[in-house]
Amino acid sequence: MKIAQKYSHLNGEEYLLVHHKKLYKEIIDTIASIDASKLMTKESKEKTMTGKMLYSPIELNKAFNTKFNKLGWNESRYQYYITTEQKLLPELITLPYEKQKQFLIYKGIKEPISSYKQTDFVKDQIAVEVQFGKYAFVAFDLFVKHLLFYTGGVINLGIEVLPTKKMQAQMSSGVAYYEGEVYNVLRHGRNNPPVPLLILGIEQ
Secondary structure, three states, X not given: OEEEEEEEEOOHHHHHHHHOHHXXXXXXXXXHOOOHHHHOOEEOOOHHHOOXXXXXXXXXXXXXXXXXXXXXXXXXXEEEEEOOOHHHHHHHOOOOHHHHHHHHHHOOOOOOEEEEEEEEEEXXXXXXXXXXXXXXXXXXXXXXXXXXHHHOOOOOEEEEEEEOHHHHOOOOOOEOOHHHHHHHHHHOOOOOOOOOEEEEEEEO
8 A cells, every 4th residue: 555645733843853763663553464455255235336345344443453563563542530620631641640639638529530541653752643434533543542641741742544536436334534634624714733743645
């Protein structure tokens, strides 16, 4: 596969080139090493393309998992406590997980709620999400998950890998695609979400 398009948000790509050139090359090489033409194993049951062979998101994800894991990119989980008291957030998010519960109880929250988020691949504080899912999953990655890991000090950059519209046309309906998701980011303004991102559009 190849990177057909890319969008750097808040100098995401520039950060990679200056601080993590080797990791950036690993990502590029990993994408290039996958032959998606061999992963058109899903037979469509949709009325508009019944019987047509499509790219399989499951097989694509397996291929990326295998390649990235071999290079030391592993899943990361970020645990945190939830509060709806906005005035407590600035201090809460700076605390390690072990101290957040005690802090909330001290502030009068009787039963603090623990939660967590996980991301596909993290290495040297760079997160990579390979997404062949529905639109809602990508929006969650871009506007919630990467930001949460960033403000929590787990990552310095979030990378989202998406199929281009050209590739998405050969997948089941409802799969998010690069052009549409970059448009959504641009529509929110130059500084939103407030986390450095690199969005990559890939295709065969």
